Amino acid sequence: MGKSDFKLDTEGHDKKHKSPKLCGTNYPVSIAFIVVNEFCERFSYYGMKAVLTLYFIHYLHWDKDLSTAVYHAFSSLCYFTPVLGALIADSWLGKFKTIIYLSILYVIGHVVKSVGAIPDVGDSTVHIALSMIGLILIAFGTGGIKPCVAAFGGDQFEQQHTEERRKFFSIFYMSINAGSVLSTVITPILRGDVQCFGGDCYALAFGVPAVLMVIALIVFIAGSGLYKKSPPEGNVLVQVCKCIGFAISNRWNSSRKSPSREHWLDWAEDKYSKRLIQEIKMVLRVLVLFIPLPMFWALFDQQGSRWTLQATRMNMDFGGAFVLKPDQMQMLNALLILVFIPIFDLGVYPLVGLCRIKVTPLRKMTMGMLFAALAFCAATIVEVNVIKTVVEPPPAKQCLVQVLNLADRDLTVHIPGVSEVTVKPYEDPTGYTTLSLPGDKESLTVKITSGTNVYTCSENFGDEKAYSLILRNTQSGVTCELVKDQITKSESGDAYLRFINTLSNSVNITVGETNFYAAGGYGIDHNKTVERGEYNGIICATPSKEWAVDLGLLDFGASYTFIVTEENNAVTVKKVVDVEANNVHIAWQIPQYVLLTAGEVMFSVTGLEFSYSQAPASMKSVLQAGWLMTVAFGNVIVLIVAEGAGMEQWVEFLLFAALLVGVSIIFSIMAYFYTYVYPEELDKMFSQDNGDNNETGFKKDPSDIVYKIHELPKTTKM
Template sequence: MDLLQKKESKENTFTFIPTGDNAPKGVCPAEKKSPKICGTNYPLSIAFIVVNEFCERFSYYGMKAVLTLYFLYFLHWDENTSTSVYHAFSSLCYFTPVIGAFIADSWLGKYKTIIYLSIVYVIGHAIKSVGAIPVVGNQIVHVVLSMTGLSLIALGTGGIKPCVAAFGGDQFEEEHAQERSKFFSVFYLSINAGSLISTFITPVLRGDVKCFGGDCYALAFGVPAVLMVIALVVFIAGNGMYKKTPPQGNVLLEVCKCIWFALTNRIKNRSQQIPKREHWLDWASEKYSNQLITEVKMVTRVLFLFIPLPMFWALFDQQGSRWTLQATKMNADFGRFVLQPDQMQFLNPLLILVFIPIFDLGLYPLINLCKFNFTPIKKMATGMILAGLAFAAAAVIELKIEENAMPDPVPKESYIQVLNLADSNIEVAVPDHDLFQLSIEPFQDPDGYSELILTGAQQSLRFRIQYRGSSFTFNHTVQEKSVYSLIVYKAEGNLTSYLIKDMWEKPSEGKAAIRFVNILAQDVNITLGKEEFVKSYSASDYRVVERGRYNNVKCQTEAEESILHLGLLDFGASYTVFITSNTSAKMLEAWKTEDIPANNIHIAWQIPQYLLISAGEVMFSVTGLSFSYSQAPVSMKSVLQAGWLLTVAFGNVIVLIVAQAAPLEQWAEFVLFAVLLFVVCVIFSIMGYFYTSINPEELIDKDNKQHTSNKNMIGLVATKTEL
């Protein structure tokens, strides 16, 4: 794409400036109704349309990039609910284009439809942004505002989707077909550019900018709202230059009526002895023209081929849901910068812009040189295989992530670790439990948690501790499905123990969790962000903090103030910091233990799956659109566009159903989707094998000639009969 742009700019050097009677000196004269870019056949109006599309796509993809994390961490929904609502919204965005096309073709025309639905779009963004402000109402208010905003956004973005590109094409004269073709390339480039920039920027606005004491979702949604306002203003600014075509009637509605009449007419006459007709659509011949029926036949052939396609989109659109959730469980530190988990989505539009010229100018010509007939059907099937491999790679990554996860306690089961804060080795034994076989050194990091099998929902356990030749016994009550730390320490010269319940789920958003345990005989105040007050011989609650190094944490007692050096609090880790006293140095010290291990799988391991699915998209989506358009007459291309968009909608419905109806472990769900797509790929390949490509215009001419010949024959027979 970059090479193409450079070449084009050398051939056509121009500047976007107004023309007319009062044009500045040097401006090329142009028609007042449709001014041209100087030295070209490109209407100046397309500049407004391209900028509008860039801003609108920035608005849509920027908002969508942070949507899953908004559901998860702001509305506090679980992962399955967040995924389901995300894909329900995505599905709605691809159902509403049918509504937009109907309004434009049957009532308002493309221009007014874009204006009115863009206003709806802006209102939706505004409501969504307000719903992300924590101080506005309670949880119910946030949910209502969010769902209302998303519904309006879906209507707006989906409604204008079939109008904007077609409206841009309308600006060209029929004799400028080559320029129109280049416009669509630039238009597609603006879509990917808007997506690329927004999916990189909005996660930064969410995670790096703080407001209301946390991630700034209001800003992350507010900036896309502003971009949508700019998109609307820019589009309206070009009003005087647009070539506007009046509504021509809805072709999709006419096709549906034709199909419905054919089916009902066939059912009504099934019992009558009427000669069989060659095709089931021929039963519409009593009401509809032969040309329309022929064109509908061509469309239904392609639409039948579309049936397996939603499965590809079911995998593809999970980049913004399941893959983003996977990224929150990974290490995103690249040394000089830290990537937000939702920023990984920017790889897809970036790779698309890279892959399209590589495939078109390198891969496909090379395959042709090898005398391999790489048909559009084969390209699409290859795209499906690549997407399936991407999910297989995601499953492998998920398995590696789960190796680092905390055990999930079940009924009558708990986990425990022992932390020795005394001044000598200890040996711990629990009657009827085979635990802690080795002695535990002072301030020794535990190897991990040991499993406790209980006799009921809770059980009182006796812990026998050997310390410097003496035996101590402590009783503690343990509950099922819990994780504990047994802290052994000296208080006022005596050995004692303290059982505290630990965090057993990783901190959300890839952040770190920390708590403080005070084993001093005096209270302490710890300043880590907000002040933390910890009483003597007690533990604080966990606090979730941003990943980072904390080397200047103030710790204050009544007598003195000390600086604690906690070091790195890493992605997804949980820490316990023990406040102790160094009597020789007469200062406080901190001993940090890592209870939940940090995320040890780097987020860069997601790159292969993004490479695979992006390559799959180029082979599947770009090829599929081009192929389907080539198989339908000019009057039916909008119908095929609607059918293509509906495959995306149904693909998101599949994800919604799987997330709600068949909750699986995440790696197993990835494998399920990969297997389903491979099966669908086989079915699609078989369907494609029996599909015969056609030239629509030649077929229509041939059919019309045959129909005319039949009419003449009928007229000849009638004349002979009259004679």
């Protein structure tokens, strides 16, 4: 969230069209349809995206790295496709028809994505195929209409109503933030609190955004008769590319005797006007400054991937008042941005100015980068504490083993390659110990000592696994049983539990909506997930009788073993903690969100305001494309690191922070040598120059392809 939005307006719309006004004001009625459309579309997009990472992990059963990579590949595609949408709108269909047709594509993508989340629809391959097709269609839909909707809204105003147009963009911005906040609150609730098909209801979580996109399309079409519709007038980006291509080609094909040119773009003067060439030079100077910017977006967009995954391993209970869902934490950015913009504009920047420190746009952007780096330093500290409760899986040719004593006396256990340990009955296990194996599987003889008695048992240990060695009484003494453990924490915050039944009769136990069955004589029902909560008065049923037992709090991310025993002619359970619960509260993520949002205000808002102020009016769309490309390439960086680095998460966070600090230093050096220019000087420069009018170049005053930038809203969720 939080990418700034470039508002593009053409002057070539239908001047004769008079749209009815709202209540005697200068606001066209048509903008109401556009604002509602944008609210529904942003709800649709951010609602779907909020649960996307968890969908990959829990529904498609991908690992964290693949899930992160696909998430950022999708985000990247969403910021490459706006260029295509702008080309279609400006060169072929016009903004109105482009929004209609690509919105239909958008709706189809949502529907396909929702169908792919229905378990009964085909096998896993079908689900993956439908999900990927849906995401591609959504990316083309949302990216394609991105450069069109806001500009289309600006087209509705008369040219003299600049103040009303400015306020429209503020309202437009608010609708984006409202859609973003509400969707990141509601869709995680639809995912987690509504159960369907025996689990989290991803089909509903994707289906509701699909419905909102249908509403967005219907609302937009409903206002059709009220809109001013600009005809396609040619895309300036195409002209820029042709001019640059001609300059390169002309320079390459020219003879050595040709006179030298001051700038390589001057080789285009044979075909294109001097004004166009000068404008392109100005734009290229800004685009060079864009080169380091993708690293900021590489950090910023991890809110929906790595930071969401971090939240799944944290305590999300707010004192019993409510339990936050990990994918809901993303709403904090949208809320903070509304608070920080006036604080920075009315408080921070003026105070810094009073200290006689010149606050230039490029300095603001550099500070924004440093704040984002600090956010990832904060995320690193949180991650280091989060992983203290995590049991790391063993590597190849190693396994983990812990000992659980269910006998009625103290026992001393010796496993070859592991130090001897004494365990007391029914206490928490000894903790996992690493056992090295010569191969991927090894049969080892375990020695158990009780006083003067020595017992042995042989068990097969496999590598890259975790085991509990369960000791129990038999008629001949003490024996052991090796049981595989669940050490990977649930990414949804659920608790894992299993039951070991020491009774002679079998038992049935239902915890929440999960049923457990354990045969008599030390039968085990292996780990199953149960939603976090307090579970007391649970019915434990034997073939002849039912008993009420208390399990207590089953906390976030923990793994428990419950031992069913009989004491004083009553069935009871003993709780053993195999893997500790998440003990770092999710509120500790707030500092990193605060720092990142502060960085966004300084970087994203200022970045567009600076770049657009430095470019001629006819080149605003080129800079829009360049800015969106920095977001796209930022997501590509995350994709590469997630798939190729293979490092621990806290190290990866620290790496990103260090890279951004390095990039900010490079950017500050580039900024130091940058000379601010004022595009309006071009009008003076060419006021007496008639230029060269030709079919492929611009006229002296390119009024046939003028793009006018309106006053920008501070930031939008684009």
